Amino acid sequence: MIAIIGGGKMGEALLAGLLATGHEPSGVLVTEPDPARSEALRQRYGVAAVSSAESADRADALILAVKPQDMVDLLDQLDGAIGPDTLVISIAAGITTSLLEKHLSGEVAVVRAMPNTPALVGRGMTAVAGGAHTSADQLDHAESLLRSVGEVVRVAERHMDTVTAISGSGPAYFYFIAETMIEAGVAMGMTREAAKKLVTQTIGGAAAMLDDPGAHPVVLREAVTSPGGTTAAAVRELERHSVRTAFTDAIEAARERSRELSEG
Numbered sequence: 001m002i003a004i005i006g007g008g009k010m011g012e013a014l015l016a017g018l019l020a021t022g023h024e025p026s027g028v029l030v031t032e033p034d035p036a037r038s039e040a041l042r043q044r045y046g047v048a049a050v051s052s053a054e055s056a057d058r059a060d061a062l063i064l065a066v067k068p069q070d071m072v073d074l075l076d077q078l079d080g081a082i083g084p085d086t087l088v089i090s091i092a093a094g095i096t097t098s099l100l101e102k103h104l105s106g107e108v109a110v111v112r113a114m115p116n117t118p119a120l121v122g123r124g125m126t127a128v129a130g131g132a133h134t135s136a137d138q139l140d141h142a143e144s145l146l147r148s149v150g151e152v153v154r155v156a157e158r159h160m161d162t163v164t165a166i167s168g169s170g171p172a173y174f175y176f177i178a179e180t181m182i183e184a185g186v187a188m189g190m191t192r193e194a195a196k197k198l199v200t201q202t203i204g205g206a207a208a209m210l211d212d213p214g215a216h217p218v219v220l221r222e223a224v225t226s227p228g229g230t231t232a233a234a235v236r237e238l239e240r241h242s243v244r245t246a247f248t249d250a251i252e253a254a255r256e257r258s259r260e261l262s263e264g
């Protein structure tokens, strides 16, 4: 039995992914305190909505999908109710395995995971790191559960704040660029719909080309940049506005915030 505790955006994405990849609704529990939200999940997916105590009691894998700020309260609620063989997977930004272990008595197996919102369409990127009492089999199990919403990589936990800043928050950076490009197209007289189509297909196409293991972004960008052409003119402006520095600073700020979140 798998329980998802926190039925918000990410909890629902994981729930939908698990059901889409062969888990039966009868094998998944959801704990969500907002009654309307809880009822919507129950109706939409046919899963049982239960208390956190019941989830802790019945599930052998608990996926904690509450906000980082709600995590300590939740762990205090769960402490003592989690069986010795239960696997606890947290997807909360900044919450370390040692914080999870500190608030759960006994040698609980914990996994820190960082997915992203493309999990909602089965195209997520998740990184995982195991805790001090987590076996290789348990990490495999966590990885197989999270693979239901996309790809999974293992990283050393010291990289998790960086992962959060790059792929966890990353979709928002691309939406920021998409929004800017669409509005530029609109300002130049295109319909918003046409501009959105151009931008969406361009992002998807660029990502597909970059996905080749031999591909390098600098080489791909050179192929777009004709001497004396339009791309060279555009890139010169990006450099003039220090966009590279702005992005680097943004990613560093996200990593710093992830670190702060573990301090409560």
Ligand SMILES: NC(=O)C1=CN([C@@H]2O[C@H](COP(=O)(O)OP(=O)(O)OC[C@H]3O[C@@H](n4cnc5c(N)ncnc54)[C@H](O)[C@@H]3O)[C@@H](O)[C@H]2O)C=CC1
Residues within 6 Å of the ligand: 005, 006, 007, 008, 009, 010, 011, 031, 032, 033, 034, 037, 052, 065, 066, 067, 068, 070, 073, 074, 091, 092, 093, 114, 115, 116, 117, 168
């Ligand atoms: N939104 C994103 O892009 C990503 C979010 N995350 C992490 O996922 C977690 C959830 O984020 P979202 O789904 O975006 O937030 P959300 O606000 O949509 O969902 C959180 C849910 O937890 C519920 N909740 C609060 N206290 C609870 C408790 N004690 N027991 C059970 N449920 C409780 C809330 O009612 C809410 O429905 C956060 O820790 C966040 O850091 C991780 C990767 C990406």
Ligand SMILES: O=C(O)[C@@H]1CCC=N1
Residues within 6 Å of the ligand: 093, 164, 168, 169
């Ligand atoms: O913004 C946040 O804190 C969460 C974690 C990664 C993406 N969204």
